[in-house]
Amino acid sequence: METESADRALLERKVRKAFQVLVLQRGRNPGVKGWEMKRHLGRDYKKIIEVLSEDVSAMGLEVFEVKGADGTDDSSRFLLRFRDPPTISEAETSGIRIDDLAVLAAAIAFINSKQGRVGRREVEQFLREKFPRWRVDYSLDRYVKRGYLEQDDRSMLHIGWRTHAEVDEKTLMTLILSRAQEAAKK
């Protein structure tokens, strides 16, 4: 009985620790790598993260795992994020410009349709058919800087880690396709 309560207390302490580790920004980018979580919480850190994710669901949050380049748990990045997307009015009141989001949505869809990598110039040409040149240049630079897109030394654009972390890309592609059909019918 005593052992059970001690285990429970230990688990609670570790879950609290996991929450603190996730919520406090350490480096430039949000989130904590798997190896770092292991250092703070021990080998069973993934189980603790699962418990935490359940606990924070009452607050509309979840712990999300972004797989790293080599696919190992150590290289994964764990983040605390909104469980459900914000409403449109919530997003608007957070100061995000609708036009900027539209550029990002179009860029993500285009890059994904080109197998995840495409020359920046090609993306720019595509976006300029719909948005003014200054907005395209400004928004692309901004989204590269914020991690939504990645630009390599050959000026190829990829989907950035932040998009993988924050955007349900399948839903985005489906919504774009279905809404376009609705728009065409109108």
Added chain:
Amino acid sequence: MLELTQIIKLQDQWLKSRASSLYIDPLLIQLKVKLLPKESLSEAFIKSWHPVAQLDQLSPRGLEKAFVYWRDLIPISERFKDQFGTYGTRPGLVDYSELVSLGIFTKEQFENDLAQLHEELLERSNGEWVDYRDFIGDETFESKVRRAYMLAFLLSEGRASLRTEPLTGKIWTMALAEKAKGVLKSVAISITGEA
């Protein structure tokens, strides 16, 4: 071997992308995006968006970094001195009396130097126009500025004349044996460190 593994890696990515529902014909996507109003595009994004929840705070390490940055920050008047010269004082006019008061010239020395420069210009121009930049050009930038400054005195006193060619950007000067009369015109000429 490395190139071969890279090719296999790319092929793997290509297959994964094709197999996932993220793969859609690029032409189809281009068409769909063109059809959609911007509001619908951003709405599609918002509906698939889960923003990261995070607390921005000042850590003791961040505070230390800020302190070190502030401590080592060079005053603004010194910061860009290497690239742009001093920012300590704004550009302004230094007149003859101020130069005398600063001890850069004595009145006699200045008059002598002015007379010498007039003589030199008289000899070199000999009734012809000479290139202004050739004439003021000297070994050091300081002496070049000094000659330009003194030539400006000769010009405003009417002991020399200046002609500009706006199309070519050429500037010509000529010494006058007698003081010119008439209306004076101002010409702004930049002096650079280049030869």
